[in-house]
Amino acid sequence: MSSEQELIEKLTTLNRIAESLNQAVDVRSVLERALADLVELMDLETGWISLREPRDGKDGGDSNYTLAAHHNLPPALDVDNADAWEGSCTCRRLCDTGQLTSAYNEVRCSRLESVRGDRRGLAVHASVPLRSGDRVLGILNVSAPDWASFSPQALNLLTTVGSQMGIALERARLFDVLQERHLHEETALLHFSNQLLSRLDVDGLMDYLVDNVRELLDADACALLLPGGEPGSLEFRAASGWHLDPVALRRQIPINGSDGPGLVMRTLQPVLEEDIQKRNPTAVPAWLQTEDFKGQAVVPLVVEGRAGGILMVHQRQPRLLDEKDLHYLRLMANQAAVAIEKTRLHAEEIKVQAMEKELAIGRQIQLGLLPSAPPVVPGWEFATRYEAAREVGGDFYDFFDLPGDGHRMGMVIADVTGKGVPAALFMARSSTVIRSTGLKARSPSTVLAQVNDLLHKDRPSELLLTASYAVLDTRQGRLVYANGGHCRPLWFQARTGKLRELNSQGVILGAFRGIEFEECAIDLEPGDMLVFYTDGVTEAMDADHQILGEERLRDVIVANAGASAQAVLDAIVDAVQDFAGSIAQSDDLTLFVVRRSVLGA
């Protein structure tokens, strides 16, 4: 073989070594082949490679070594010969004490010296530290009977390949670290998804998210912003790693800004910056300045094709998120968007359910207390109506026969100031109190005064009650009445054709202890009519938030003055419903009409 051919062959081999080392994903798997090539190139027979176990990057002290590759070992150094490979050796000790510093080092091999069996005459080896920077990752040994066997050319080759191996090993180590991190990320992501899907409180979920994203991406800070607060702005909903907690500070940033967040909201594209401090200083918002952030990455939370918020991570060192990290950040932002949306929907659903349940309970209480049918008294007409609102109010009415001559009847209409189950319960209590008090006391003003004191004594939720209470003598036609802050009942007097209010002074019940109520009386003649109602009638609202008002109510009553109690009541309810249209009313619609029948009619 000519020397030229020889050189070409050697170079080809060297190139092959370099390529295999550069391209291998698992460097250890190609070390064997590279070693064999090298040994052949050096005109030698034997070589081996020991790798140091990673020790957190520190040299010094004894390290653990593993035999990572070997070529053509003599029988005495067979890998199955435990004695041969147990314990340390000169070159490893040199390495551990930082003395294996030269490109190659001539070492009289302690292992070969002490081992029994066929050594094939080998006694020395050239040891090359496999380095990455100042860290020694392993030792490459090529062995020979004596130093004369190493030509200068061969030693050159040895150092070249040694440095290539070092680089390749470092690359592989970094790759392994990344692999490990990504493995960790995959696990974290799975865990994260499960967490997100199982969490139902939005705030807890968002806090969890920012903490985890920050940890996973090894970022200094992470924050999640959603639209809210001021229109056209994003507010911080969760943050991790900030010096000044932007959530506690209720920080908001404009959606239409020209920097990262604004851009992301408009374009739905991530915005990455290696160092925001390199911007024109005026282009760095104060809230970023104070945190001394440099690296910034902002991604959108995409919900149904639009930006539902942003997720951002910051670094106090310059850092440009790489593709893999960005991929994870976006993945998490999307997961978060879905989870937040789901949670929001779930919360709304629960709210609706709770409302419906409350509504049902309230209704039961309310309907259970209302008289099942209007009273039937000869010479009198009674018509009643209760229309439940969307929310349960606390309206009620009641009729009860009073003890005595059997011609007196207590009548009450009332309204609790509040909604929901508390109002319904207070209503139940109030109606019981009014009935029991009414059965004992004769005069309406006394009844209201006593009810007022009883309610004032025990008002758990600051609820008040408006009530109009009257006692009707069905034989004489006399009505005695008192009012505690309730809509004044209306009296249509057939004889004069006038509609009048039953004015009697009185403050809403439960507001002040020990107060008195004015008491008045009128005489009802045939054709006269009374309308007792709650503010659900006069305060019925239309789409423009206009209320029906007393004038309209009066007009309806007057227009139907000659009709039966039921007809008048129906006309009023029709008028209210016509007025409100399809607008859901927030108040119950409650009223009753009493009419003294016209004799002979």
Add this chain to the structure above:
Amino acid sequence: MEIVISYENGKVPVTVFHIKGEIAAEASEQLEQQAQDVLETGTHNLVLDLTDVAFISSGGLRSIHYIFTLLHSDSPEDAKSMRKGILAGTYRSPHLKLVNPSRNVTRALQTAGYDMFLETYSDLQKAIASF
């Protein structure tokens, strides 16, 4: 509903709530909360400017009563004189005043008997000067 708060000086410091919108539903709670907040920071005299209030629900009335109770001490003497005054028609809250309620709101206040313990002024400055 919106509440703008201003702090005025008559003979004594007076806090004014300029309320805008409807006092109903959640707005009632908001009103109560705001009142609680200013009371905690030293307000003893409060004016509710109702110029821009179109409507007050029964819940809203309850809130006004609640604010009234917050502003008045629970001492038995006070309660007794208040009760007597309400009966005689001579009592008006020295700590809570109303300004310029609309027709609807006036009507609701009267119906509930609030005119028996709260004074209403047509002019904010007069209300502030009345403390």
